[in-house]
Amino acid sequence: MKLTILGGGGFRVPLVYGALLADHGEGRVTEVVLHDLDDRRLRAVSRVLAEQAEGVPDAPVVSATTDLDEALRGAAFVFSAIRVGGLQGRAADERIALAAGVLGQETVGAGGIAYGLRTVPVAVDIARRVARLAPDAWVINFTNPAGLVTEAMARHLGDRVIGICDSPVGLGRRIARVLGADPKHAFVDYVGLNHLGWVRALRVAGRDELPRLLDDPALLGSFEEGRLFGADWLRSLGAIPNEYLHYYYFNRETVRAYQQAERTRGAFLRDQQARFYAEAADPGVSALRAWDRTRAEREATYMAENRESAGAGEREEEDLSGGYEKVALALMRAVARDERNTLILNVRNRSTLHVLDEDAVVEVPCLVDAGGAHPLAADPLPGHATGLVCAVKEVERQVLSAAESGSRATAVKAFALHPLVDSVNLARRLVDEYAAAHPGLGYLK
Known part of the structure; x- marks a missing residue:
């Protein structure tokens, strides 16, 4: 069975491959194709995976390509973990928001909207290609903002795209x-x-x-x-x-903590991963050991500003081992082998939350089998949660509309309607500054 990983040069790919190495059951993944636009990153991650596979006699065969169509053909599963604009783009998203006095974070608030606006057109193109080149494939989306991107892809792939998150x-x-x-x-x-x-x-x-x-x-x-x-x-x-x-x-406290931090999370990861990829390119260095060291530091510093502002202390040892790769493997096994399982996933709502329409992507427990992920019935949310969910879903819908129409006015509306952006004038300023920073937003007119 062939698994294609989009964003195959990404830092977290070895987590997925490690989970695959532990799976020896019938119908398992036997071929992994890494796709990325950056050949240097592909070579570095391929080295890590080769070291992981040492001593494993039935390890999935790994290949790498920068040709998207080649990567998709014949895939049974497509794992999407792309980052449009790279970590440099994430750092800019965070910096621009914080300079304007609002939250700078890759998936929440202004930063998340900027990331979504430049990611949705690329994700839609991928979805269309999957529908044409691998119509029977299941797409597992981990690309952030995961719910928004999954909903964009579902408009072309229906229930054959499922979003995952480890949170x-x-x-x-x-x-x-x-x-x-x-x-x-x-x-x-x-x-x-x-x-x-x-x-x-x-x-x-x-x-x-x-x-x-x-x-x-x-x-x-x-x-x-x-x-x-x-x-x-x-x-x-x-x-x-x-x-x-x-x-x-705790928005005020978090924004203040992020503004006072030496670097944003995106800038930290950008610099950290640049060191890793440079080190992994050295044939005299163990790429796997370099990756392990870098991953440990990455996990330990996750949401550090939030924990500091709340006095929450350090992360527990048990929470430093990731988790999304286990969700991905469990999902693939349930679908490929009809091994019924219950997983929390991002799927189309159907009638799960009555305050949202049936095509809205929600994150809920699902029964997964060979037919895909089926959301389980849920009791209504309390009023405070309902209001927040409806407000943020409307923002996501405006992002999707802006990405489809290219309307700058609709992009401004997306920012202005978000609960963490408190001014229409600020929304206009954010659109201008993000468009100036990201060539990928040149489609907004």
């Missing part, structure tokens, strides 16, 4: 861990949009254990989200928010 998985795992439950046997009632969701229950053998957590200040203070949001606020919500909601609930 809900990590959150559910942490809650189960502090409650002494096995995450494999716990059902996480998680509902919302990508990077905008809430755990409302954690059921073990049919019993909801979340009230026990909310009633125990010591337990709440023992894991990352408890320290990040504070026990009082979590009890007020009656739920555990995705970590990205810290940008909404």
